[in-house]
Every structure is written in C-alpha cells, then in structure tokens.
Amino acid sequence: MSALEIIAALLGLANVALLVRRSVWNYPFGIAMVSLYAVVFYGTQLYSDALLQIFFLVLNIYGWISWRRVQQHHTVPVRWMGLRGNAVVLAVTAVLWFLWSSAMHRFTDAAAPYVDGAVACLSVTGQLLMVRRFVENWLYWIVVNVLAVGLFWWRDLPVTSALYTVFLGLAIAGLIQWRRAAGAAA
Numbered sequence: 001m002s003a004l005e006i007i008a009a010l011l012g013l014a015n016v017a018l019l020v021r022r023s024v025w026n027y028p029f030g031i032a033m034v035s036l037y038a039v040v041f042y043g044t045q046l047y048s049d050a051l052l053q054i055f056f057l058v059l060n061i062y063g064w065i066s067w068r069r070v071q072q073h074h075t076v077p078v079r080w081m082g083l084r085g086n087a088v089v090l091a092v093t094a095v096l097w098f099l100w101s102s103a104m105h106r107f108t109d110a111a112a113p114y115v116d117g118a119v120a121c122l123s124v125t126g127q128l129l130m131v132r133r134f135v136e137n138w139l140y141w142i143v144v145n146v147l148a149v150g151l152f153w154w155r156d157l158p159v160t161s162a163l164y165t166v167f168l169g170l171a172i173a174g175l176i177q178w179r180r181a182a183g184a185a186a
Contacts, residue, residue: 002040004036004039004040005036005040005157005159005160006159007036008033008036008037008040008160009159009160009162009163011029011030011032011033011036012029012030012033012037012163012167013163013166014026014029015027015029015030015033016166016167016170016171016174017170019130019170019174020170020173020174020177021075021177022075022076022078022177022178022181023074023075024064024067024068024071024074024076027060027061027063027064027067028064030056030060030063031057031060031061031064034053034054034056034057034060035053035057037049037050037053037160038050038053038054038057040157040160041053044111044155044156044157045109045110045111045155046110046111046112046116046151046155047104047108047110047116048100048101048104048110048113048116048117048119048120049116049119049120051120052119052120052123052124055124055127056123056127059127059128059131062131063130063131066131067131067133070133075181076133077133077181078133078134078135078178078181078182079133079134079135079182080134080135080136080182081129081134081135081136085134086136089125089129089136093121093122093124093125093140096121096124097117097118097121097122100117100120100121101113101114101116101117101118101121104116104117111155112151112154112155115147115150115151116151118147119144119147119148119151122140122143122144122147123140123141123144125140126138126140126141126144135175135178135179135182138171138172138174138175138178139175141167141171141174142168142171142172142175144164145164145165145167145168145171146168148160148161148164148167149161149164149165149168152164
C-alpha cells in the first residue's frame with residue numbers, strides 16, 4: 001500500500017459517486033484517478049490495467065466534453081442499448097479479451113494475463129458504454145469489480161481491492177439509478 005494508491009482510491013470514490021448521480025463533474029476526479037493508477041498498476045506488473053489507465057484518460061476527456069453538451073439540470077440523460085447492440089458488444093469484447101490476454105501471456109511477464117486482461121477489456125467496454133450514456137455499462141462494471149477485488153488483493157493492493165469492493169456497491173446503485181432515469185425518460 002502506498003500513498004499514491006490511497007490518493008488514487010479516494011479520487012476514484014469521488015469519481016464513481018458522482019457518476020452514479022449522472023454528474024458531469026465525475027470526470028475531473030476520473031482524470032486524476034487514472035493518471036495515478038497508471039503508475040500504481042505498472043509498479044505491480046498489471047500491465048493491462050496500467051495501459052488501460054491511458055485509455056481511460058483519453059475517454060475521460062472525451063466523456064467530459066460529450067456529457068457537457070447534453071447536460072440537463074446538472075445531470076445527463078441515459079438510455080438502453082437494446083438486445084442486438086448488447087449481443088454485438090459482448091461478442092466483440094470476448095474476442096478482444098482473448099486476443100489481448102493471449103498477447104500479454106505470450107509477450108510480457110504479466111502477473112495474471114487472463115484475469116487482468118478480462119478486467120481491462122470489460123473496463124474498456126464499460127467505459128465506452130458509460131461515455132455513450134448506456135444503462136448497460138453498469139453490468140460490465142459489476143463484473144469488472146468482482147474480478148478486480150480478487151486480482152488486486154492477490155497483487156498486494158489492499159486499498160485498491162477495498163476500493164473495488166465499494167465500486168461494486170456503487171455499480172449496483174448506478175444500475176438502479178440509471179434504470180430509473182432511463183425508464184422516466186421513456
């Protein structure tokens with residue numbers, strides 16, 4: 001456990017708590033969090049997660065701009081993706097996970113290439129769906145959080161493991177809140 005991990009975790013709590021509320025202000029906290037976690041994950045040989053933070057940085061900047069454009073009364077509208085969209089997204093995510101994890105296994109000394117790769121690929125999907133304001137993003141985050149709790153505990157990141165336990169609860173709350181919001185908009 002390091003001071004950097006603790007600060008990143010606190011920023012992450014603020015980020016996701018604001019995200020559940022559909023607040024555009026989640027993004028500055030997200031940008032700071034992913035910047036710090038890139039360093040933390042690299043230092044523990046979780047390379048997929050370290051690279052993921054760079055991707056998240058870009059998506060957080062894009063999301064901040066995108067959400068500000070559609071913001072209504074300090075929140076953003078959300079919607080459902082639909083069955084066909086879900087099937088395509090799930091299939092593409094599964095293929096990318098297999099390819100990514102196989103490459104990490106073959107070409108790096110990654111500590112847990114398949115679990116770390118699953119966390120990374122599902123996180124990419126969850127983040128993309130979240131930026132696009134699809135309710136289904138929370139389902140991906142629930143799976144990510146379940147996997148991440150064990151992975152980060154195993155890699156001696158107890159604060160981050162605890163953070164992802166809280167993220168799991170927040171993802172469930174986010175799913176409930178966004179479902180209500182999408183239902184109210186229909």
